[in-house]
Amino acid sequence: MDESGNLLAPEIAYKNLDLGTYTEQAKSFKAYSLNDNYTKSVTLTKENRNQVIEFKYTNGLYKVRYVDESGNLLEPETTHTNLVLGTYTEKAKSFKDYKLNDEISKSITLTEDNKSQVIEFKYNKIKGSYIVRYVDESGNLLENETSHKDLDLTKYTEEAKRFEGYILNDENSKSVTLTEDNKDQVIEFKYNIVYGVTVLPQTGDTSKLNITLILLILSLGSLFFVLKKKQA
Incomplete structure (x- = not known):
């Protein structure tokens, strides 16, 4: 089913089964991309004999990621789902203490062969x-x-x-x-x-x-010598 809960194909019912584990694989649908695990299992027991395996699909999807130079996310990635096939554009954000090391905007084109894509912006930490x-x-x-x-x-x-x-x-x-x-x-x-x-x-x-003090002492000594000589 799609993200609105609409069936993409008639549901299939399996009846009169022995208790145990059963596994199903997802199918491919034109213009849709699987947004779920590729295989799923259920285990039928006495207490839970009737169960449902459900696979979820989206028309197209892309994720937006903002990462540092080590690939660490600067914020949780954003997923845009249930999109019509076509071109989508995202712009880089600003993050405190980080500088964009990438293009200011990026675009992707969702196609029949590539319905799920990622837009990633890279940043360097400012030192x-x-x-x-x-x-x-x-x-x-x-x-x-x-x-x-x-x-x-x-x-x-x-x-x-x-x-x-x-x-x-x-x-x-x-x-x-x-x-x-x-x-x-x-x-x-x-x-x-x-x-x-x-x-x-x-x-x-x-x-x-103290050079100044030495010079002063020498000057006083010379003065004393002159005065002494005059007195004599």
Whole structure:
């Protein structure tokens, strides 16, 4: 029968059967497509001696599927049934955090030889990235920036680091939220140099020598020497 319950052929009755299992196969009908299992069985018992095997058909049908790059459905597939043979068109949909990687619309033509078809739209998940930078007051990098790529669109948090000879002039932690509209972002921590701590370029050792204080001491020493000489 079709989807409206109309018989496509006169029903067949089998009578005076022994109790047991019986199997039937679906038939073919012009301009109709089977929308059911190809074979069905019933088991006649004392308690259930009269049974019905029913096969359902549709004029034509097509399914619409929206899938990611792995073939996973982004929403349950839609089935259009009991259709007149002909051409049908579907348009792609929008899905949060996904980008269409296919045509914007697709068409299929239901024919006598191909009454059941599928329209499938493929999508790629949108990925994001962020860079972490540690800079001094002049914008110079204190170490090579770190890049985090191929990330899901969500929130990410980074913690500030410690650098010898520098003091953090920023928040201890910072966060970014990657979105479709802003999927590539930067986290930057700013530092000020601590004067009076000299970093030796080859060893990284520090020497707490205040150059200004040394010059002041030398100047005072010279002044004292001059005054002493005049008094003499």
